[in-house]
Amino acid sequence: xxxxxxxxxxxxxxxxxxxxxxxxxxxxxxxxxxxxxxxxxxxxxxxxxxxxxxxxxxxxxxxxxxxxxxxxxxxxxxxxxxxxxxxxxxxxxxxxxxxxxxxxxxxxxxxxxxxxxxxxxxxxxxxxxxxxxxxxxxxxxxxxxxxxxxxxxxxxxxxxxxxxxxxxxxxxxxxxxxxxxxxxxxxxxxxxxxxxxxxxxxxxxxxxxxxxxxxxxxxxxxxxxxxxxxxxxxxxxxxxxxxxxxxxxxxxxxxxxxxxxxxxxxxxxxxxxxxxxxxxxxxxxxxxxxxxxxxxxxxxx
Numbered sequence: 001x002x003x004x005x006x007x008x009x010x011x012x013x014x015x016x017x018x019x020x021x022x023x024x025x026x027x028x029x030x031x032x033x034x035x036x037x038x039x040x041x042x043x044x045x046x047x048x049x050x051x052x053x054x055x056x057x058x059x060x061x062x063x064x065x066x067x068x069x070x071x072x073x074x075x076x077x078x079x080x081x082x083x084x085x086x087x088x089x090x091x092x093x094x095x096x097x098x099x100x101x102x103x104x105x106x107x108x109x110x111x112x113x114x115x116x117x118x119x120x121x122x123x124x125x126x127x128x129x130x131x132x133x134x135x136x137x138x139x140x141x142x143x144x145x146x147x148x149x150x151x152x153x154x155x156x157x158x159x160x161x162x163x164x165x166x167x168x169x170x171x172x173x174x175x176x177x178x179x180x181x182x183x184x185x186x187x188x189x190x191x192x193x194x195x196x197x198x199x200x201x202x203x204x205x206x207x208x209x210x211x212x213x214x215x216x217x218x219x220x221x222x223x224x225x226x227x228x229x230x231x232x233x234x235x236x237x238x239x240x241x242x243x244x245x246x247x248x249x250x251x252x253x254x255x256x257x258x259x260x261x262x263x264x265x266x267x268x269x270x271x272x273x274x275x276x277x278x279x280x281x282x283x284x285x286x287x288x289x290x291x292x293x294x295x296x297x298x299x300x301x
Contacts, residue, residue: 001098002078003144004031006071008064009085013043022088024052030081030094033074035059035067037296048299058297065156065164068140069287070294072155080150084141087112087187096184097144106149106177109138110185125181131223133170136179140165142187149177155288157216159274160209167213171283174217204259204266207232211267216274217283232260 005023009016016034023032032052036043037059047056057070068082079101083089093110100108111123126137143165145153152175156164172179210231214224239256242248277285 001101002031002076003027003029003081003094003097004033004075004077004079005081005083006033006035006068006075007083007085008035008067008071009039009043010037010062010064010067011039011041011043012085013039013041013046016043016085017046019083019085019088020047020050020052023083026089026091027094028052031055031075031077033057033071035071035074037067038062048301051301054301056299056301057295058299059294060296061294063158063161064140065158065160066294068164069155069158072150072288073294074298077147079144079146081144082140082142083187084112084189087141087189089142090186090188092184093186096182100180100182100185101144101146105180105182106146107138107172107179108144108182108185109136109179110142110182110187112139112142113186113188115188115190130170130227131218133173135169135173136181137166137169138179140168141189142185144185150288152177152282153287154282154284154290157213157274157284157286158290159212159270159286161205163209163213167217170213170217171281174283175281202259203235203256204263207260207263208267208270209263211264212271212274215268215271219275220268220272228264232264235260 005027007016007019020032023030031054033055034047034053035057036047044058047053055074057074059067059070072080081097097108113123114121128135153168153171157167160167169179211228214227218224236257239248239253243250243253274285275283
């Protein structure tokens with residue numbers, strides 16, 4: 001089995017170099033495709049100076065799903081992995097992937113562990129039942145598809161700036177494709193130090209993406225609407241509790257609620273349009289086959 005590995009990156013020269021080092025040590029025979037851009041930290045020069053990268057694709061959009069699709073389009077392997085630029089494949093990753101694909105798996109994923117003091121976190125598969133589908137989620141920074149499944153799925157949905165992997169998981173379930181969980185096909189990423197401040201969420205885009213992918217995949221029906229309501233109630237409750245603890249203001253809470261409503265309405269509207277545009281089982285009107293102008297430059301070694 002010929003394996004390609006796609007690594008999207010954006011202004012991550014040093015962490016990308018470490019990821020490529022790990023890939024070369026673990027899978028030296030793999031075709032490595034780096035999708036860069038638009039970086040301004042010297043990533044292009046660093047990659048072109050290496051001997052272990054087969055193809056460098058330059059893109060101009062700050063959208064990881066565009067970068068993933070550009071890499072999928074450039075890859076030539078019978079199976080294609082997507083690995084994050086800050087995720088190091090561990091010993092045994094390549095053999096676990098090959099064994100699973102050779103055994104008939106169409107999509108393979110594994111743990112994305114985080115380095116912590118004293119070791120690394122553990123991770124188990126995340127699954128859910130929605131409508132008549134059993135969905136197995138995967139991390140977009142550690143997943144392998146066989147080439148035929150990439151074609152059936154039509155890659156990632158480029159409308160989404162976040163949540164592209166979860167959307168793909170729902171669409172794979174709709175296609176009847178099983179996502180195989182392989183514990184040995186693991187990656188490790190380092191947890192960066194934080195300054196203790198509160199995380200600032202983009203509530204508008206979070207709910208826009210959530211509503212879009214659920215309505216696109218399941219239609220405007222309780223199957224899609226109930227998870228939206230559940231997420232909104234839980235997030236509103238947690239934010240309200242934060243206000244009571246003095247971690248936010250009522251004005252901020254109401255503002256976030258407004259962003260949630262705007263995101264929901266926009267996502268539902270756009271999801272219905274996307275569902276109408278692509279009535280196939282792929283449900284991906286903004287996918288791999290939708291355009292040919294992602295790459296502004298392609299360098300093959």
